[in-house]
Amino acid sequence: MSLIVNLGIAKTHLLSKKRQTLVAMMGVTFGIGMYLLMISFMSGFNEYLEDTLLSATPDIHIYNDIKSDFSRSILDEISDSNEVINIIHHPKPKNITPNIHNPKQIIADIKTFDNVLAVSPQLSSQVFYNNGPVQLNGSINGVNILEEAKLTGLYDKMKTGRIEDLLKVDNGILLGHGLATKLNASVGDLVTLASPQGTSMSFRVVGTFQFGLGTLDNVRSYVSLKSVQQLLGKDNQYITDIDIKMKDYTNAKSLAASFGSKYAYKADDWETANASAMISINIRNVMTIVVSFTLLVVAGFGIYNIMNMTIQNKLKDIAILKAEGFAPNDIMQIFLFQSLTIGFFGAILGLILGYLMSCGVWNLPFPKNEFISITHYPVTFHVRHYVFGIVFGMLTTLIAGLMPSLKAGKIDPVAILRG
Amino acid sequence: METVLKATGVNKFFYEPEEFHVLKDINFEVEKGEFLTLMGKSGCGKSTLLYLLSTMDTDYKGEIVINNYKVTGRKQNELAAFRNEHIGFVFQFHFLLPEFTALKNVMLPAEKLGKYSRSEIEDRAYEKLKMLDMQDFAKKLSSKLSGGQAQRIAIARALINDPTIIMGDEPTGNLDTTNTQIVFEILKELSGHKGQTIIAVTHDPEFAHKSDRIIEMKDGDIIKQ
Ligand SMILES: Nc1ncnc2c1ncn2[C@@H]1O[C@H](COP(=O)(O)OP(=O)(O)OP(=O)(O)O)[C@@H](O)[C@H]1O
Numbered sequence: 001m002s003l004i005v006n007l008g009i010a011k012t013h014l015l016s017k018k019r020q021t022l023v024a025m026m027g028v029t030f031g032i033g034m035y036l037l038m039i040s041f042m043s044g045f046n047e048y049l050e051d052t053l054l055s056a057t058p059d060i061h062i063y064n065d066i067k068s069d070f071s072r073s074i075l076d077e078i079s080d081s082n083e084v085i086n087i088i089h090h091p092k093p094k095n096i097t098p099n100i101h102n103p104k105q106i107i108a109d110i111k112t113f114d115n116v117l118a119v120s121p122q123l124s125s126q127v128f129y130n131n132g133p134v135q136l137n138g139s140i141n142g143v144n145i146l147e148e149a150k151l152t153g154l155y156d157k158m159k160t161g162r163i164e165d166l167l168k169v170d171n172g173i174l175l176g177h178g179l180a181t182k183l184n185a186s187v188g189d190l191v192t193l194a195s196p197q198g199t200s201m202s203f204r205v206v207g208t209f210q211f212g213l214g215t216l217d218n219v220r221s222y223v224s225l226k227s228v229q230q231l232l233g234k235d236n237q238y239i240t241d242i243d244i245k246m247k248d249y250t251n252a253k254s255l256a257a258s259f260g261s262k263y264a265y266k267a268d269d270w271e272t273a274n275a276s277a278m279i280s281i282n283i284r285n286v287m288t289i290v291v292s293f294t295l296l297v298v299a300g301f302g303i304y305n306i307m308n309m310t311i312q313n314k315l316k317d318i319a320i321l322k323a324e325g326f327a328p329n330d331i332m333q334i335f336l337f338q339s340l341t342i343g344f345f346g347a348i349l350g351l352i353l354g355y356l357m358s359c360g361v362w363n364l365p366f367p368k369n370e371f372i373s374i375t376h377y378p379v380t381f382h383v384r385h386y387v388f389g390i391v392f393g394m395l396t397t398l399i400a401g402l403m404p405s406l407k408a409g410k411i412d413p414v415a416i417l418r419g
Numbered sequence: 420m421e422t423v424l425k426a427t428g429v430n431k432f433f434y435e436p437e438e439f440h441v442l443k444d445i446n447f448e449v450e451k452g453e454f455l456t457l458m459g460k461s462g463c464g465k466s467t468l469l470y471l472l473s474t475m476d477t478d479y480k481g482e483i484v485i486n487n488y489k490v491t492g493r494k495q496n497e498l499a500a501f502r503n504e505h506i507g508f509v510f511q512f513h514f515l516l517p518e519f520t521a522l523k524n525v526m527l528p529a530e531k532l533g534k535y536s537r538s539e540i541e542d543r544a545y546e547k548l549k550m551l552d553m554q555d556f557a558k559k560l561s562s563k564l565s566g567g568q569a570q571r572i573a574i575a576r577a578l579i580n581d582p583t584i585i586m587g588d589e590p591t592g593n594l595d596t597t598n599t600q601i602v603f604e605i606l607k608e609l610s611g612h613k614g615q616t617i618i619a620v621t622h623d624p625e626f627a628h629k630s631d632r633i634i635e636m637k638d639g640d641i642i643k644q
């Protein structure tokens with residue numbers, strides 16, 4: 001009963017000072033709107049980047065990290081090291097191959113892990129691409145294309161041609177989009193590849209793909225495992241890399257470490273492989289949180305100021321109400337309700353403003369560049385950001401309104417009524 | 420007769436800007452239905468005493484009992500509820516809530532009390548306004564009323580909950596002789612027939628002499644009862 005009366009008084013106060021109420025609301029609206037724009041844009045960019053990085057990098061990558069320390073001799077193994085010291089002068093490596101030994105057993109073993117979704121053995125090499133007069137440096141990946149497609153989501157990245165044609169066409173090749181453009185090659189054309197050893201082979205283009213990362217699209221191409229083995233003159237067991245996709249990629253780090261020690265090859269997880277990108281993503285996340293928090297807190301201070309001002313202007317009214325028999329709690333309710341109303345409607349308008357601004361940014365064309373191929377600014381529209389905005393907005397106004405309201409409840413009416 | 424208010428050994432000090440003994444050992448009783456006026460020179464402590472009796476000022480020594488309820492030492496919330504039901508106060512200067520209509524100003528204490536339904540409260544408020552010949556101004560915003568009109572609205576507001584005691588700090592100070600006469604008649608009527616007690620501060624000797632009893636104060640003392 002008392003509450004209804006108090007709310008009625010609060011409503012009258014708000015409506016009789018429409019402009020002041022509106023200004024107070026705009027503070028909250030602006031704060032929440034900017035917070036939403038900021039977080040939608042930043043998380044959009046981060047998610048886009050993370051997605052492209054994730055699809056372009058295997059969750060775990062196992063390869064033979066060639067050692068350069070040859071100071072230990074095999075003689076150490078057979079002679080008693082207490083009596084004999086073996087010293088090697090000018091060691092020079094010979095016939096070291098970067099391949100993984102026993103790939104069949106390793107792959108079979110990896111597949112027994114529950115968390116592993118797909119395993120793709122690869123043979124990659126540096127090559128020169130030749131198409132007429134154009135000669136380009138790049139890399140070639142010999143893969144089992146169906147496994148690789150599972151790993152990278154290649155189906156969604158195809159620009160022209162079809163993945164399956166790689167299996168049908170003899171010596172087919174899938175070219176990175178940037179590479180294809182530079183070579184001026186399209187589906188059906190022949191390109192010639194030269195290996196570091198000097199051997200060369202011709203491939204027929206069956207499709208082009210685009211990951212959205214210049215560092216990949218401008219250099220990479222896919223052919224069958226057999227073709228690269230043939231190009232390099234190796235046997236059909238010869239592979240250099242094993243790429244793994246997991247069901248839950250957040251566990252990659254620990255699994256990579258255990259693979260590394262188990263098979264005695266280098267095993268990198270996706271975070272390690274993209275360390276620098278992950279750092280910039282983290283920094284952006286931290287900045288987003290700091291700036292968002294600041295915006296919301298500033299909005300809170302706005303409410304605090306306005307409520308203090310309102311109460312200062314209403315000292316007389318508070319004294320009268322108290323004389324009439326309104327208790328400190330009633331007075332507190334009257335003013336707290338005002339700030340909560342300002343906070344609520346300000347926050348709702350803020351959500352709308354934030355949404356509209358995010359839509360605006362979403363429609364802005366992204367400046368053309370070599371490294372990422374996006375046409376528009378990436379923006380996310382996550383419900384949780386909006387929920388957080390309104391909850392935090394209400395919370396700051398509650399706190400910001402509570403202090404002046406409690407103070408209003410404690411005002412001594414006599415001091416004011418004396419004039 | 421039944422005692423409705425009893426003040427025993429009431430002392431009050433102000434400490435700012437320097438220690439000042441405003442009320443010096445005040446003792447008096449008021450009976451139910453009595454029309455009491457407080458007189459005395461400006462600055463002798465009449466308003467101060469009235470604020471103590473109204474339970475708004477709790478910073479004093481001594482004891483005050485109203486309607487067999489000891490108000491001294493009570494919590495703010497209890498005093499607010501007690502004030503709401505038992506005390507109607509008319510200030511030395513009219514004080515109305517400027518954003519509300521005259522009618523709403525009169526209704527608010529009753530809405531807070533919550534004893535009657537909304538429509539009953541409105542009827543009662545109109546009844547009080549009619550007594551003071553202010554019914555035509557009911558819907559007017561209180562900030563748009565003249566000083567005398569506002570004062571009469573303030574009196575109607577003090578009457579709305581049929582309080583045990585009506586306290587007035589120069590309630591007719593802003594009124595012309597006709598309206599002073601009307602207000603006096605209303606107060607007289609309330610104390611006579613309805614058994615409500617009136618305690619009013621006044622500088623108007625004529626007003627005072629028509630009341631049941633005059634308490635005269637000087638420099639914080641009661642010099643004549
Ligand atoms: N807050 C205060 N701090 C210090 N002294 C005060 C305060 N309020 C009032 N006084 C002093 O207390 C004395 C009594 O004041 P009070 O308002 O009760 O006088 P009054 O009898 O109502 O006078 P008036 O007829 O002019 O209204 C005065 O001398 C006044 O200066």
Ligand SMILES: [Mg+2]
Pocket residue numbers: 465466467511588
């Ligand atoms: Mg006075």
